[in-house]
Amino acid sequence: MLKRLLYILLLIPISCIDPYNVDLESGEQLLSVEGFITTDPGPHLIRLTRTDTYGSVFEGLIRPVRQAVVNVRDSEGLVTFLTETEPGVYATPSGFAAKIGLSYSLQIRLQDGSEYSSFPEKVNPTPPIESVSYRSVSLATDNRLEDRIGVQLIAHFNDPGDQNNFYYWRTNPGAYKVVANPELYTNPPTHPTNPRGAAPKACCDICYLIEQSRLQNFAIASDEDFNGLSTSAAVTFIEDNGLRFKDTYRAEVLQMGVSQNAHRFLRLVDQQLKITGSVFDQPPANIRGNMISLNNPDEVVLGYFIAASVDTKTVYIKRQELEFTAVPRIIPDDCRTVPNTTVTPPSFWNPEN
Template sequence: MLKRLIFVLLIFTLSCIDPYNIETEQGEQLLTVEGFITNELGPHLIRLTRSDTYGSVFEGLIRPVRQAIVNVRDSQGLVTFLTEIEPGVYATPSDFAAQPGFSYTLQIRLLDGKEYTSFPEKINPVAPIDSVSYRSLSLATDNRLEDRVGVQLVAHFKDPSDQTNFYYWRTNPGMYVVVANPELYTLPPDHPTNPRGPAPKDCCATCYLVENSRLQSFAIASDEDFNGLSTRLPITFIEDNGLRFKDTYRADILQMGISAEAHRFLKLVDQQLSITGSVFDQPPANIRGNMVSLDNPDEVVLGYFIAASVSNKTVYIKREDLEFTATQRIIPDDCQIVPDATLTPPPGWNP
């Protein structure tokens, strides 16, 4: 049963459709559409980017597509416009939520007048997550002296028996307690009177950090092998970098019900990545999503606009509950020197 669960590790910028590298013809610049909407209140984000010309000195540079007109149209004819909140990132109103049973179409008009649309995506129901369990893992690597240590999350749910279901799991950016040792602080080596001399700080030993990593994993599955059954499936692996599990780590899991077409797209991406052998290699073939150009049907548009129902679950992982942990990284300073670390707990933090 578990062998049909597909893990995909991709580079991504937002909690949206994961971007991937792709071979393009000389001079071609491809529009990439990333994002999804769900039946939860927004804002939901759509990111528009365009890669620079293949073969140019700026090859690989991803540029935001600005000043586009972006809207979502439902099957009842209601149109919701998105607002550009930062370069290339468009947000629905905060009170927008997709309606179960409705279909939604993403429509885009660029500054140069070119128009794009997605095929309709229906909001399919999803089984609620009953719970999320976790266990620590130590995985062998090519380096005999250093294993890969981390935490595997497992979703527990009961699949409905009266329909075919396609599942898509994502995690929101992780949050954790940053543990530092300000008492170990020493003066810098260029200090005029006491270089490298001890100078313990009074503050601060613990901070909070919301991760902003471009490296993200997701998993997909269909209920072909567990239709109507209570099921437990591994959905992600969180690597221990020496800081994440020094105290408490929070993971927010999204279990989404997606369309058969969205599932097929994500499966193809996984197969292409498997062929190349590395997530950093370029897939050998273009994988077209559900976005098309209204001006040029032959134009390749990357990405997939997903509309899905979602069930959420939060799990707090405590260090004392883990069998395996990586060697702790020592921060001999105020924890606030860690980029993006703050003394204020993230919203909803309640271990």
């Protein structure tokens, strides 16, 4: 009896504990500006978001900034207004293109009346890309038994010797053939004792997919070490996910000539992205760009508005020309079951050109 009473007394304090609700104060909301304009015809996209450093509920920390008035003003006084095409994304008119030698500023007015502007960015010339080559590469990972396999793109160009050049490379969304095996399709079992039965489909084994990811690898360089020389630069790595290189992959490389200040900002971003995550790494910091608040000069605004000349080169990567690839992923079904695919080739698809 004494032992039972002891158990009851031990349980009473536990049952009377009230849950403790953590109510953290919201973090500072920072305006973030992402995008650039180039000498290619638009539309060019500017993305506006609000970020929280932390919050009591860790949801919606990055939110689009809607219904802002956004325009680009050049050094000759011409103002071009952008249109909101989706929440927080603003586009220039389709025929808009920056001009070499002019400077451009991005101007923003939010619904609450807050106004922001970038410092002027001058459009500097960039040399053309002579060619783009590619090669299979394997990158070591934390798992010694599994490497990252993919394709590295290399831009070849002649750097002019009469000017200081700052380069910024990135790629437009890639596109590729999705190869499936509808002949391997089987009916799902209707009962645990009923095995799958072969039911090959007549269509479709070839589809096309344009990648939608916002995550972009980029590369930068200055011509301090190769001024006036013919040179090459590794501009991106495209990982083989088992689907991209089953047949043909289309990549479009952009080589942009940016300002020295834009290059400095991109270099800091690149350094922060390469932080390994060890205890010896510097803590991540907000990198201030060229955007300022006209209402409060002390307000931190994230991002950088870039105006640049650009040269673009397209390359088609064919599986049979790769030294090695990842293990192909088998799709035992209609290729149209893969999200965002279509059986019609994109209008720009021309691997034989």
